[in-house]
Amino acid sequence: xxAARSRPEEAEVDAVADGRVVxxxxxxxxxxxxxxxxxxxxxxxxxxxxxxxxxxxxxxxPAALRMRPFLSSAxxxxxxxxxxxxxxxxxxxxxxxxxxxxxDTLRALDExxxxxxxxxxVLVGHSMGGRAALRAAADPAVRGVLALAPWCxxxxxxxxxxxxxxxxxxxxxxxxxxxAESATYVRQAREAGAQAGMVLLxxxxxxxxxxxxDWHRAAAAAVRRLLRPERDLEGWTAEACGxxxxxxx
Numbered sequence: 477x478x479a480a481r482s483r484p485e486e487a488e489v490d491a492v493a494d495g496r497v498v499x500x501x502x503x504x505x506x507x508x509x510x511x512x513x514x515x516x517x518x519x520x521x522x523x524x525x526x527x528x529x530x531x532x533x534x535x536x537x538p539a540a541l542r543m544r545p546f547l548s549s550a551x552x553x554x555x556x557x558x559x560x561x562x563x564x565x566x567x568x569x570x571x572x573x574x575x576x577x578x579x580d581t582l583r584a585l586d587e588x589x590x591x592x593x594x595x596x597x598v599l600v601g602h603s604m605g606g607r608a609a610l611r612a613a614a615d616p617a618v619r620g621v622l623a624l625a626p627w628c629x630x631x632x633x634x635x636x637x638x639x640x641x642x643x644x645x646x647x648x649x650x651x652x653x654x655x656a657e658s659a660t661y662v663r664q665a666r667e668a669g670a671q672a673g674m675v676l677l678x679x680x681x682x683x684x685x686x687x688x689x690d691w692h693r694a695a696a697a698a699v700r701r702l703l704r705p706e707r708d709l710e711g712w713t714a715e716a717c718g719x720x721x722x723x724x725x
Contacts, residue, residue: 504583505591509551509561515592516558517703519550520584522605523563525577529570537569539603542683546600546624549696554703560592564608571627577608585615596620598702600695603627603653603682606644610661613640613670620702622695625682627653628661638669641705643698643713645691647680648724659722671709673716675723690725 505520524539534540543563551561564584568576585597598620601609606626613621614635623644642665646655658674665672675694677687684691694712701713709717716723 503587504565504580505587506563506565507560508547508563509556509559511556511558511560514558515560515595517554517596517598518560518562518588518592519554519598519600519699519703520581520588521547521550521561521563522577522581522599522601522609523566524603524605525566525568526570526604528572529568530572531569533566533569543600543602543605545688545692546602546695549692550598550600550699553696553700559703560588560595562588564605571604571607575608575611577604578611581608581612582615585612585617589617596703596705598622598699600624600699601626602684606653607632610642610665613637613642613665619705622698622702623658624684624691624695625650625653625680626658626661628657630657630660632661634661634664634668636668637665637672639705640665640670641702641709641717642670642672643702643716644672644674644722645680645694645698646674646676646722647682647684647686648676648678649680649686650682652682655722662722671717673713673719673723675712675716675725677725694725 523543566580596619597617599609600622602624606623609621620641646658662672662674
């Protein structure tokens, strides 16, 4: 479920807190931007991977590099004064039998609670990272999920999602993960209490390189709206969550 390499002109968000780089150590939470004062909310980005693989996950893998512009988008639409922006660090490249990226995401959420208390969290995940984000959506801190070409195999549990907002973006030419399975997940999430919707990007591929600007722009808009759980969704996110079928854009 890996993604392709990002374009070289797309820069990564600097990891800065109080003017210094944030060292993640061995934690599952890698902070890329930390508010100087109180943290009100957080956006965590999760990259793709593969079905099985025990080799260590590395930040220079193509799947991780592809998420740099989405990390930048999250930073650009959130307040630097009170929104933390970070990434989930995986131990392994694969999902494996133990759902390792999900466990890493739950550890990152626990670390975030220890650092900032009970804050609202938006998860942004691609492919395998989308699967981990959707599985972690039942965590009480998670108020919104943006799933990009997620891996949604049949049989994955959909837990109580009351109060959670879920937006799925999937390319209609994706040959790695299946848009139809994403649509099924959205229906199940609604039944589990979520406000959920899906948008199909015409001509979009799994690596999100075709129409990349549209992927980045749509992701920025979705994150901006998901960061405001106290307000109603608006625009195409509201339309998607109210439609019976995925929107085609």
